[in-house]
Amino acid sequence: MVNTLHTKQDIFNILSFIPDPEIPVVSIKEMGMLRDVVLTDKGCEVIITPTYTGCPAMGMIEDDIKRVLKENGVSSVNVKLVYAPAWTTDWMTTEAKEKMRKYGIAPPTSSACNKLTSFSKNNLIKCPRCNSTHTELISMFGSTACKALYKCDSCKEPFEYFKCH
Amino acid sequence: MKKQEAIYNYALRLGDNSLVLGHRLAELCSKGPILEEDLALTNMALDHIGRAQAFLNYAAQVEAKNKTADDLAYKRGERSFYNNLIMELPDKDFASTIARQLIVSTFEYFLYTELMKSKDETIAAISAKAVKEVRYHLAHSSDWTCRLGEGTDLSHEKMQRAFNDVWMFTDELFEMNEVDEVLIKEGIAIDLNSIKPLWFNHVKEVIEEATLKLPETGYMQTGGRKGIHTEYLGHILSEMQYLQRAYPTAQW
Ligand SMILES: [Zn+2]
Numbered sequence: 001m002v003n004t005l006h007t008k009q010d011i012f013n014i015l016s017f018i019p020d021p022e023i024p025v026v027s028i029k030e031m032g033m034l035r036d037v038v039l040t041d042k043g044c045e046v047i048i049t050p051t052y053t054g055c056p057a058m059g060m061i062e063d064d065i066k067r068v069l070k071e072n073g074v075s076s077v078n079v080k081l082v083y084a085p086a087w088t089t090d091w092m093t094t095e096a097k098e099k100m101r102k103y104g105i106a107p108p109t110s111s112a113c114n115k116l117t118s119f120s121k122n123n124l125i126k127c128p129r130c131n132s133t134h135t136e137l138i139s140m141f142g143s144t145a146c147k148a149l150y151k152c153d154s155c156k157e158p159f160e161y162f163k164c165h
Numbered sequence: 166m167k168k169q170e171a172i173y174n175y176a177l178r179l180g181d182n183s184l185v186l187g188h189r190l191a192e193l194c195s196k197g198p199i200l201e202e203d204l205a206l207t208n209m210a211l212d213h214i215g216r217a218q219a220f221l222n223y224a225a226q227v228e229a230k231n232k233t234a235d236d237l238a239y240k241r242g243e244r245s246f247y248n249n250l251i252m253e254l255p256d257k258d259f260a261s262t263i264a265r266q267l268i269v270s271t272f273e274y275f276l277y278t279e280l281m282k283s284k285d286e287t288i289a290a291i292s293a294k295a296v297k298e299v300r301y302h303l304a305h306s307s308d309w310t311c312r313l314g315e316g317t318d319l320s321h322e323k324m325q326r327a328f329n330d331v332w333m334f335t336d337e338l339f340e341m342n343e344v345d346e347v348l349i350k351e352g353i354a355i356d357l358n359s360i361k362p363l364w365f366n367h368v369k370e371v372i373e374e375a376t377l378k379l380p381e382t383g384y385m386q387t388g389g390r391k392g393i394h395t396e397y398l399g400h401i402l403s404e405m406q407y408l409q410r411a412y413p414t415a416q417w
Binding site: 050052053054055056082083084085086087138139140141142143144145149163165 | 201202204205208209211212213214215216218219286287289290291293294295297298301304305308
């Protein structure tokens with residue numbers, strides 16, 4: 001079926017409301033996971049990229065895209081997963097990082113930290129609650145592969161840090 | 166050997182290494198020494214399984230026999246798996262897990278850094294993603310090697326024993342055959358001899374920083390490239406493949 005009623009921009013707008021299943025305050029568009037929309041005479045192809053290769057949310061995101069587009073009258077949707085260019089936390093918008101911080105997750109620092117160094121000794125992470133830099137790494141891996149566990153020595157609260165990637 | 170067949174074999178090999186190690190790490194779910202480590206090991210398992218899916222998908226696509234990544238993971242027998250033997254070794258204690266992780270993640274770090282430049286677009290793309298993940302795995306195992314090496318007498322002794330035990334499985338990581346020969350010429354695969362000194366230097370540096378001794382090099386195990394495995398792989402497969410073999414079209 002040809003989607004003559006929807007432009008590429010319309011589809012982008014519809015999809016921009018889909019939340020990241022693991023951090024619902026930000027959308028897949030703000031995260032930089034929504035890469036492109038291609039309209040062909042066969043329908044619509046939505047191109048997405050995973051944050052991590054094993055990201056378990058990809059299946060859910062694909063279902064959400066198809067469902068939301070169907071509700072908006074767009075059929076014949078194909079979701080394509082691409083690996084290149086590799087996703088980086090630098091694609092997250094400033095707004096997304098601020099929303100993430102308010103949600104209680106310390107947002108990623110710049111990907112310039114992509115060096116072969118020991119993780120714990122080379123990162124100064126701010127507490128998302130009190131902004132203190134007196135924080136300590138508890139574990140390099142948190143509730144998901146993309147986050148690390150920290151604790152704040154000022155307000156004594158534990159928090160998660162979205163690792164730069 | 167034709168280029169297409171070589172790419173199929175190469176993608177299988179990379180996929181099998183990720184799949185088998187991913188399975189081993191996943192077995193540790195709920196068995197980590199502390200809760201944070203339980204999460205770390207299972208998250209690393211997920212990274213490996215995600216990578217395995219990407220490589221096996223590509224292998225299936227190159228083979229063009231209408232198979233999926235799942236067919237390749239769940240319907241091949243032991244002799245058709247080409248992972249390195251080190252990936253299938255059982256976890257005896259936390260030290261053995263950390264020793265294997267240090268050796269493998271150092272290898273993977275240098276391997277995928279080089280493969281990012283592969284002339285095969287898919288292999289280059291998966292490698293670029295892998296290297297970002299492996300960086301954290303490597304920092305994790307390097308930190309733990311030092312913590313345990315410099316910890317108590319007991320943790321030091323266990324860490325040393327773990328490296329001594331696993332050392333005979335390290336040479337195999339750098340073995341090459343006809344597949345490599347064909348693909349190196351095409352600029353698709355890398356010459357593993359070129360990363361061996363980088364691997365050795367990093368592992369040596371961490372082991373020595375951890376006040377441990379580099380194990381002596383003696384007899385080295387071999388076999389994975391030919392599909393000849395330790396007795397452990399069969400047990401892994403019997404568990405991993407059980408569901409698909411008992412209920413062949415079962416879906417998640
Ligand atoms: Zn705080």
